[in-house]
Amino acid sequence: MSMVKPVLVVAGVRAGGTGAATAAAFAKKGYSVALISRGAEDLQTLAEELKSAGNDATAFPVPSYSASSISTVFQSIHTRYPSPHYSLRVALYNASHSVRKPFLETTLADFHAAQETIVEGSFAFSQEVIRAFKENEVDPDTGKRGFLIFTGSTTSVRGNRTTSAAAPAKWGMRALSQSLAKEFGEWNIHVAHAIIDGIINTPFSRSRFNDPPGWAENEDVRLNAEDIAKVAY
Numbered sequence: 001m002s003m004v005k006p007v008l009v010v011a012g013v014r015a016g017g018t019g020a021a022t023a024a025a026f027a028k029k030g031y032s033v034a035l036i037s038r039g040a041e042d043l044q045t046l047a048e049e050l051k052s053a054g055n056d057a058t059a060f061p062v063p064s065y066s067a068s069s070i071s072t073v074f075q076s077i078h079t080r081y082p083s084p085h086y087s088l089r090v091a092l093y094n095a096s097h098s099v100r101k102p103f104l105e106t107t108l109a110d111f112h113a114a115q116e117t118i119v120e121g122s123f124a125f126s127q128e129v130i131r132a133f134k135e136n137e138v139d140p141d142t143g144k145r146g147f148l149i150f151t152g153s154t155t156s157v158r159g160n161r162t163t164s165a166a167a168p169a170k171w172g173m174r175a176l177s178q179s180l181a182k183e184f185g186e187w188n189i190h191v192a193h194a195i196i197d198g199i200i201n202t203p204f205s206r207s208r209f210n211d212p213p214g215w216a217e218n219e220d221v222r223l224n225a226e227d228i229a230k231v232a233y
Helices: 018-028 040-052 067-080 108-134 166-187 203-208 225-232
Strands: 005-011 032-037 057-061 086-093 146-153 189-196
Touching: 005 018, 005 108, 018 032, 018 040, 018 086, 018 225, 032 040, 032 067, 040 057, 057 067, 067 108, 086 108, 108 146, 108 166, 108 189, 146 166, 166 189
Parallel strands: 005 032, 005 086, 032 057, 086 146, 146 189
Antiparallel strands: none
């Protein structure tokens, strides 16, 4: 197995976010990295940054996280990282769709968009990943054929005001992860759902909250993507 290059696939990549930090952490461990995101510009920038540091990374932009888009992008990933020279060993589904509106202002379109990205996307992603994992030999170091990880949030376990679209989808993804963990544990495939309970310090979150003075510097009120990548992934 030492002749085979391990591959990490990350769905959901944004500048300074958890997906990007996880990709960088695994690239340092010698993994080839396949990056999936709707944000083509951020995606290509991250891929170029990883490659300039001597890593193997490829950007795979998608128009959405629908099942058809996931199927198409995995065909491209398998073409770029073919077996037996490469082996998909770790996959992170970090994609999400933020909807925060009062319930009576939340539309069916909002609800369906959250379901597509968070539930349909994670379901289709998991099928592609687990099919690949089942082809792997058990890694003698980890005892696993592969690791599938979902990024959850507080709404995965507790709905709140303005989360009537996001919370049902996040609960659904958590339930999916539990079902897969039960079914594929006997295949030596590890499935985990990591709940990130807090706001991560990213360019997106800073702009969303109008970059409040001192917020980014105060480690008591926010999280760091790099620390999450080290601990959770």
